[in-house]
Amino acid sequence: MGILGGALFSLLMLVSSGSSTPEELAGRIFSAIESNDFGAIRQLMVDTDDVAATLDHFEMDANRREKMKKSLVEKIQTDMELTLSTIETGFNDIRSVFSSKKCKKGIVMGTVNRNTSVVNGLPFEIGDLDIEIVCGKHQEKMTVEIIQTESGWYILEKLRLTHQ
Secondary structure, three states: OOHHHHHHHHHHHHHOOOEOOHHHHHHHHHHHHHOOOHHHHHHOEOOHHHHHHHHOOOOOOHHHHHHHHHHHHHHHHHHHHHHHHHHHHHHHHHHHHHHHOOEEEEEEEEEEEEEEEEEOOEEEEEEEEEEEEEEOOEEEEEEEEEEEEOOEEEEEEEEEEOOO
């Protein structure tokens, strides 16, 4: 990659709020939990612009693309209040465990279960990201549903502790 290509890639990474890998997303989630910053979690969630931009990269006629954008944007917006409530509850549960135990700074990556899910006939990379937080002699486990868009990996829904 030449100097111009590298500079363009760097600029795109700065503009994008998505994470380039699920592991990077896990680190950003952990950082937000550690600093008790739910606003940072909100910024890591997929939004309608990400979905619309991703749809632009699928081969289809313009009419179908616009119908799909409208349908998916409406679904995201309709579900957003419940999704935010669910994620905030999970965030608060994780924060409670995190602050009640001696959790040292660090995460242990669990598994990334990537699946290609078909949404309205189009393949999207959607999966579960398992994260472990080191707390004293124990590890607390959490999971989050993630999605890959053109601008990176985002939280789709369901940030939660996994009780075992």
